[in-house]
Amino acid sequence: MKENLGDTNALYPLVTTLVGSVVDGKPDFATVAHVGIAHLKGITLGMGKIHLTNEGIKANREFSVSIPSVAMVEVTDYVGMASGKTIDKSGLFKVFYGELKGAPLVDDCPVTMACRLIEHVELPTHDLFVGEIVETHADVDVLTNGVVDLAKVRPLLFDMASKKYWSLGEPLAKCWSVGKGYSAP
Ligand SMILES: Cc1cc2nc3c(=O)[nH]c(=O)nc-3n(C[C@H](O)[C@H](O)[C@H](O)COP(=O)(O)O)c2cc1C
Numbered sequence: 001m002k003e004n005l006g007d008t009n010a011l012y013p014l015v016t017t018l019v020g021s022v023v024d025g026k027p028d029f030a031t032v033a034h035v036g037i038a039h040l041k042g043i044t045l046g047m048g049k050i051h052l053t054n055e056g057i058k059a060n061r062e063f064s065v066s067i068p069s070v071a072m073v074e075v076t077d078y079v080g081m082a083s084g085k086t087i088d089k090s091g092l093f094k095v096f097y098g099e100l101k102g103a104p105l106v107d108d109c110p111v112t113m114a115c116r117l118i119e120h121v122e123l124p125t126h127d128l129f130v131g132e133i134v135e136t137h138a139d140v141d142v143l144t145n146g147v148v149d150l151a152k153v154r155p156l157l158f159d160m161a162s163k164k165y166w167s168l169g170e171p172l173a174k175c176w177s178v179g180k181g182y183s184a185p
Helices: 052-060 070-079
Strands: 017-023 026-032 035-039 042-048 062-067 111-122 126-138 157-159 164-166
Touching (some): 017 052, 026 070, 042 052, 042 062, 042 111, 052 062, 052 126, 062 126, 070 164
Antiparallel strands (some): 017 026, 017 062, 035 042, 042 126, 111 126, 157 164
16 A cells, blocks of 8 residues: 655655856855766756755756765765855865866766756756766776776765765666566466
8 A cells, every 4th residue: 555645756866066167266066966868978967956056057057966975974964064155165165167167077986077068958946957978087996898887986975854964775676788688467
């Protein structure tokens, strides 16, 4: 038997990210878990309109998305509780820039991506940003055969129901493969 939970969004866990933009010449960051993949090169962000980071994204039409590891849980949570409107977050991370000068890349994170804004949809309370990935930088020690290895990145997973960060478990099966052995009833 199921219980009807009304309009509860149960699409968790999601990867916890640090979204960066440049505001008044300085990097600002927000912790953002409401991230999605529109297509292989396309990232979506659901961000409350009050955030300072949104100002930089709209002004420069560029932003960064970085993936903190479990070792960064405290600073990631801190970034998500304090607005750049009241504290200066520009010195929290070692930042570098690639081609996009409006996308502050976080060196402390094992994986960091620079995106160009290609679509901005204004929802009543939130900005929905759709970005196109321009460049991705990954620490060599989180790569296996040249691709990002989740077991080495150890991303933080976010769950709204428990309001907790979770970590990844073990890999289960190969995609586009395990289903080949399935026998339809
Ligand atoms: C775990 C976690 C996840 C969050 N996810 C989102 C999110 O998906 N969208 C959003 O608008 N804010 C999210 N926030 C809140 C922002 O990170 C927070 O309000 C931040 O202070 C905004 O900073 P800014 O004003 O400097 O941009 C999250 C916070 C935490 C702690």
